[in-house]
Amino acid sequence: MMKNLLKTNLIVGFRSFVYPIYVLIGLVYxxxxxxxxxxYLPTMVPLFLLFEPGxxxxxxxxxxxxAEKKDGAISALAVTPMEWRSYILAKTAIMSVLSVIGAVLIMALGTRSLSGLPYVTVGVFLCSVVYTLLGIGISAKYRDLDDYFIPIMAVLVVSLLPFAHYHGYLTNSLWKVLYIVPSYPALYFFKAPFVDVSRDTLxxxxxxxxxxxxxxxxxxxxRFYRYAVEGVR
Incomplete structure (x- = not known):
């Protein structure tokens, strides 16, 4: 079942140009x-890496x-014996792999080097897993991008605050709460190619x-089962 879901997601994603555009964004970055x-690369590369996977x-x-709500794909899948866990994991796996491809493009073109790529790959993959799963859970309640705009902006702002804190712009001790934001631990992986980051920290x-x-x-x-499958509003 997982294999079929991965194949179907890839076919639909490429036909709708969602996945090519996602990789293209990495190329543009x-x-x-x-x-x-x-x-400026030690500052800008981690920022662009955060944007790409997360x-x-x-x-x-x-x-x-x-798109899958509107074309009835989710409703059609609901009558099959498929486990929704497989659906969620298939999407997460594909998005995470695409994020790694985008990160490689960012590193290869942006820095003209692949030094530190293993650190970046691990950080991008884990960061993408987190944000993709959060995206699935949060977006499940909404019907279109207009409704989803406010959550996107909220996640954008919160996820960029650790970047500001890391570089010393938010100095009050209260800002240490930002350590719990998932973009903060990912940032250490993105900085590792440019500065010394201890193995314990990583x-x-x-x-x-x-x-x-x-x-x-x-x-x-x-949330996906409640809002996307059962249709609770």
Whole structure:
């Protein structure tokens, strides 16, 4: 069942140009970074990496859910013996792999190097898993992108605050609460190609992202079934 879902999602995603556009965004980000002087790359590359797997993925998976609601795909699947867990995991797997491809393009073009790519790959994959699952769970309640706009903006703002805190713009001790935002541990992986980040910090960051993945999956499973499958408003 999982294999069929992956195949179907890939076919639909490429036919609707959702997946090619997602990869194209990574290409565009990489080309944009080529315009920056090298001294700015340690700051700008992590920011673009955060946008690619997290924030763009959060929006795109919501767009997919809306399209499948409108064309009746979810309603049709509801009468099959399929487990919705497989549906959720299939979408998450595809989006995460596409995010890694986008990250490779960003690194290869933006930095003209693949140094530190293993760190970036791990961080991007885990970050994408979290934000894709959150996107599935949150978007399940809405019918179109207009309704989904406010959640997108809220996630955008909250996810960028750790970036500001990391670079010393938010200095009050109260801002330490931002450590629980999933973009913060991901940021350590994105900075690793440019600055020394200890293995303990990376291990802790991975553990936090895995914890967030479990939380996000629980949210996605409950909300998707309630709002997208059962149609509760």
């Amino acid at each position: 990489g080309l944009m970074l080529m315009a920056f002087p090298e001294k 924030l763009v993925g959060f929006m795109f998976v919501g767009t997919e859910i809306f 291990a802790l960051s991975a553990a936090v992202l895995l914890l967030w993945s479990g939380i996000a999956y629980h949210i996605a499973k409950i």
